Amino acid sequence: MAIPSGSSNDGAGYEKFGLQLYNEISKSDGRNENVFLSPASMALAMSMCTAKAKNETLAQMLITMNYKSITDLNCTAQTVMEVILSADEGDIKLKLANRLYAQKNCQILNEY
Known part of the structure; x- marks a missing residue:
């Protein structure tokens, strides 16, 4: 299943977010190290955080x-x-898990 190209849901925002994220994380600080990250996983986690965001935070x-x-x-x-x-074919199985951690003294609404 591919993301339909050219629609408002073509995934371009996720792609741009991933490139911006990689560029920021991989900025050289004098070390010559490999960078490994999952932009899709981070974008999905950020997307979940928008569920109850409002006003300026949502914007x-x-x-x-x-x-x-x-x-x-x-x-x-x-x-x-x-x-x-859908990538559960043959020997390849992808699983994704995300979790939100809140500050100890932060009250999270039950509906969230």
């Missing part, structure tokens, strides 16, 4: 993720999850 997250609306971001996240979950 900043959408800008960071390169999306104009929460609807487009959610559609891309859903499609990416479907692609990952």
